[in-house]
Amino acid sequence: MAGQSTLPVAKTGNNPFLRFVAALSTLAGWASAGMIVAAVALTCQMIFVRFVLNGSTVWQTECVIYLMVAATLIGLPYVQRLRGHVNVDLIPLSLAPRLRFGLCMVTLSLSIAIVAVMLYYGYEYWHFAWDRGWRSDTVWGVRLWIPYLAIPIGFGLLLLQLIADLVAVLLRIETPFGLEDS
Amino acid sequence: MDPLLLGAIVAIATIIVLFSGVSVALGLLIVSAGFLIIFDGMRSLELMPEILFGKLDNFALLSIPMFIIMGASIASTRAGADLYEALERWLTRVPGGLVVSNLGACALFAAMSGSSPATCAAIGKMGIPEMRKRGYPDGVAAGSIAAGGTLGILIPPSITMIVYGIATETSIGRLFLAGVFPGLMLVGLFMAWSLYSTWRSGNADVLSSGSYTWAQKFEILPRVLPFIGIIIGVLYAMYGGVATPSETAAVGALLCLLIAMVIYRLWNPVDLWVVLRDSTKESVMILFIIAAAGVFSYMLSSLFITQSIAAWIGELDVNRWVLMGAVNVFLIIAGFFLPPVAVILMAAPILLPIITSAGFDPIWFAVVLTINMEIGLISPPVGLNLYVINGIAPDISLKTILKGSLPFVACMIVAIILLCIFPGIATWLPNAVMG
Numbered sequence: 001m002a003g004q005s006t007l008p009v010a011k012t013g014n015n016p017f018l019r020f021v022a023a024l025s026t027l028a029g030w031a032s033a034g035m036i037v038a039a040v041a042l043t044c045q046m047i048f049v050r051f052v053l054n055g056s057t058v059w060q061t062e063c064v065i066y067l068m069v070a071a072t073l074i075g076l077p078y079v080q081r082l083r084g085h086v087n088v089d090l091i092p093l094s095l096a097p098r099l100r101f102g103l104c105m106v107t108l109s110l111s112i113a114i115v116a117v118m119l120y121y122g123y124e125y126w127h128f129a130w131d132r133g134w135r136s137d138t139v140w141g142v143r144l145w146i147p148y149l150a151i152p153i154g155f156g157l158l159l160l161q162l163i164a165d166l167v168a169v170l171l172r173i174e175t176p177f178g179l180e181d182s
Numbered sequence: 183m184d185p186l187l188l189g190a191i192v193a194i195a196t197i198i199v200l201f202s203g204v205s206v207a208l209g210l211l212i213v214s215a216g217f218l219i220i221f222d223g224m225r226s227l228e229l230m231p232e233i234l235f236g237k238l239d240n241f242a243l244l245s246i247p248m249f250i251i252m253g254a255s256i257a258s259t260r261a262g263a264d265l266y267e268a269l270e271r272w273l274t275r276v277p278g279g280l281v282v283s284n285l286g287a288c289a290l291f292a293a294m295s296g297s298s299p300a301t302c303a304a305i306g307k308m309g310i311p312e313m314r315k316r317g318y319p320d321g322v323a324a325g326s327i328a329a330g331g332t333l334g335i336l337i338p339p340s341i342t343m344i345v346y347g348i349a350t351e352t353s354i355g356r357l358f359l360a361g362v363f364p365g366l367m368l369v370g371l372f373m374a375w376s377l378y379s380t381w382r383s384g385n386a387d388v389l390s391s392g393s394y395t396w397a398q399k400f401e402i403l404p405r406v407l408p409f410i411g412i413i414i415g416v417l418y419a420m421y422g423g424v425a426t427p428s429e430t431a432a433v434g435a436l437l438c439l440l441i442a443m444v445i446y447r448l449w450n451p452v453d454l455w456v457v458l459r460d461s462t463k464e465s466v467m468i469l470f471i472i473a474a475a476g477v478f479s480y481m482l483s484s485l486f487i488t489q490s491i492a493a494w495i496g497e498l499d500v501n502r503w504v505l506m507g508a509v510n511v512f513l514i515i516a517g518f519f520l521p522p523v524a525v526i527l528m529a530a531p532i533l534l535p536i537i538t539s540a541g542f543d544p545i546w547f548a549v550v551l552t553i554n555m556e557i558g559l560i561s562p563p564v565g566l567n568l569y570v571i572n573g574i575a576p577d578i579s580l581k582t583i584l585k586g587s588l589p590f591v592a593c594m595i596v597a598i599i600l601l602c603i604f605p606g607i608a609t610w611l612p613n614a615v616m617g
Contacts (some may be wrong), residue, residue: 033455033462036247043244043432047425061241068247069238072473075466084463085205085470086521090563092203107204114212122231151231177203 008083010165013173021164022081028157029078035071039064059140066147073154077161083178092177101169104176108166115159122151185490192217192487196528206524207467207474214474214481221485230477237476238469241428242348247465248431249339252438253295254461256409258453259446262291262304264405270312271394271402280316281326281376284309288330289369293337294409294438297464298559302331302570310575319383320578321586325560326376328567328583329590330369332556335522337365339416339431342522342555345472346548349530353545354427355420356612360545361552363607364597368553371593379589408441421615468523475527482531492535502540503602506550509533510598513551517558521566525555549608550598557594560587 012018046060079085092100128134130145168174192213199209211230218226256262269283269290276282284305292301306327313323335342338358347354412434419430439457442448448457482488495505516525530551537547559567562584571583601607 029459029462032466033458036251036462036465037458039244040248040251040432040435043248043429044436047429047433051424064244065239065241068244068469069235071247071462072238072466072469075462076470079463079466079470080205082459082463084467085207086467086524087203087205087209088200088519088564089203090519091201103202107202110199110212111204111208114208114215117215117227118211118231118234121228124228125231125235148235151235155231 008178010081010083010161010178011168011174012164013168013171015167015171015173018164018168018173021160024157025077025081025161028074028076028154029081032071032075032078035067035074039067039071042067059142062136062138062140062142066142066150069147070150070154073150074157076154077157080158080161080165087177089177089179092179097176100176100179104169105166108162108169112159112162112166115155115162119152119155119159122148122155126152185486186494188221188485189482189487189491192482192485200520206520207470210471210474210478210528214477217485218481226484229480233477233480234473237473240348241426242344242354243469243472244428245339245344245354245431246341246468247461248428248435249296249341249344250465250468251435251457251461252339252412252431253297253300254457254464255435255439255442255448256291256294257297257300257304258457259442259448261294261406261409261442261446262287262301263308264402265290265409266305266308268402268406271399274394278373278377278380280313281318281322281380282373284313285326285330285369285372285376288327289333289337289365290410292331292334292365293339293413296334296339296341298331298334298556299566299570301334302327302567303574305330306571306574310571310578314575318380319586320582322376322379322383323586324571324575324578324583325586325588325590326372328560328571328587329372329556329593331567331570332559332594333365333368335555335559336361336368336549336552338362339427339434340552341468342526342552343548344427345468345523346526346530346551348472349475349527350534350544350548352548353612353616356545356616357548358417358420358427359612359615360549360608362611364549364553364601367600367607368556368594368597371597372590375589375593405445408445409438412437412441471524472527475524478528479531488532488535491532492539495536496539502542505536505540506542506602509537510550510554513554514557517555518561519564520558521564522552522555522558525558526551543605543609545612546601546605546608550601553594553598553601557591561591 012022042060042064046057049055049057092103095103126145126148129148134144135141136144169176196213199213200206215227266287269286270280273279273283287305288301291304295301309327310323314320338361340361343357343361344354347357416430416434419425420427448454516529534544538544559565568583568587572580
């Protein structure tokens with residue numbers, strides 16, 4: 001929610017791997033925020049060109065869309081680090097600590113597995129676009145490997161952040177689901 | 183396997199996965215991948231990144247982060263408090279002016295921010311202590327703000343409506359307009375209940391507020407008018423055919439950020455980063471659910487589940503109002519546990535064919551669905567707004583907040599019934615403006 005200066009963040013302790021992943025995710029977050037700002041600026045520029053200068057715009061709409069897609073995918077690890085991906089924690093809350101730990105292992109492993117699948121096929125899809133020189137069927141005709149690159153990068157970094165989360169729970173640096181024992 | 187039975191299995195699997203505590207978006211991807219592997223083989227997974235990317239490859243989605251930035255920049259300032267004060271000063275002669283101005287401020291702030299928890303926090307921080315100081319019952323003070331906050335997803339511009347529009351390919355412009363009168367009707371119902379319960383509690387004397395001079399009344403206007411101006415400007419640009427919702431949202435976001443910087447002196451880079459960080463976090467979360475729900479609905483239709491459910495309901499030959507009642511019960515229950523965006527994205531592709539084949543207007547249904555989601559925001563166990571109120575007024579027990587909110591849930595159910603009897607409350611304005 002807006003207006004808060006403190007947020008729950010994945011704990012890293014003094015573990016160098018966790019700190020490295022946290023730094024990577026934060027960097028990805030800055031990149032994502034930067035792309036959103038660029039999308040705002042570009043959209044305003046587009047409106048200015050169209051309505052004030054009475055000109056026509058060629059590449060802006062498509063570019064803004066790809067910026068948004070990239071901001072979403074590359075922002076994934078950062079939002080994971082900020083615990084921003086909503087979940088339903090009713091069952092985890094009602095479980096005893098040991099069971100909660102077990103469930104956390106299951107959910108994190110499943111998350112890691114699905115993100116690994118997305119990374120694998122995402123990379124394959126990007127590689128197709130790169131290999132075959134795909135271009136978008138618009139006037140701009142952008143080389144599609146550029147926007148598609150966000151899929152392997154985003155899911156690759158998300159995979160790292162999820163593995164870091166798993167490691168943090170295993171090393172007892174972080175509690176399962178980030179819930180306090182009570 | 184019979185697609186209907188398969189549909190039931192998918193529903194149960196989805197509930198189990200989502201309740202396990204995994205994030206909603208990844209949960210949807212896990213369920214989709216699981217069923218695609220079982221029924222279409224491993225190779226069907228190679229389509230998932232393409233579908234996910236394709237779902238995000240949509241200019242209309244731009245309006246989501248833009249409206250979120252607009253809301254976050256307003257919420258990071260004292261605009262909520264100023265709006266509240268302005269209304270209180272101007273509505274001082276209205277009986278129960280304080281609770282009326284609180285609800286009015288909620289409605290206006292909701293229009294500016296598009297977010298329910300942000301509205302609750304911004305107005306509640308000032309409104310709840312003030313109402314309690316003046317002797318309003320705790321339940322009314324907390325309940326009115328919790329309920330007023332929910333208007334954020336109904337009164338335009340609303341993120342929930344944008345998501346519905348994208349999920350169902352319905353005009354976002356029409357959806358926004360459809361939310362206006364039902365939103366005002368809800369405000370009216372909330373005000374009526376607040377005044378009645380305050381009067382009944384024997385605190386009728388608090389219903390008259392203090393008095394303000396004209397100088398005090400005008401002094402506060404320069405701080406609130408620019409934001410209201412932007413909202414009017416955004417709506418004009420959209421309906422005057424000047425620009426698309428995404429484009430107007432981008433300009434609105436830029437202007438709100440500039441006003442926050444100029445009028446509220448939000449120059450500090452750290453404060454600006456907080457606005458941007460919170461906007462990024464919320465946008466990415468919502469957009470990822472949208473993308474994952476796209477994969478989920480691809481799985482449903484590639485296994486013929488969506489089509490079979492629609493055909494099955496069509497053959498059931500039940501009364502359309504019984505059907506609508508069942509849909510409402512389903513939505514309320516789903517809303518108890520899941521955020522509105524997730525409910526809409528999962529349920530809309532399945533429900534929309536059923537609703538339209540039963541002769542209901544999809545625009546009207548969006549309003550009914552949104553009010554159902556509002557109920558979820560002030561009902562346990564998830565009830566986000568209840569916890570926001572608990573955060574800003576920790577000395578009011580969650581039980582009192584909940585008890586205070588229940589009558590407002592009743593108001594929302596009354597609103598849904600009124601909308602069923604008089605669908606024109608939602609459909610008249612979009613039809614009148616957009617033909």
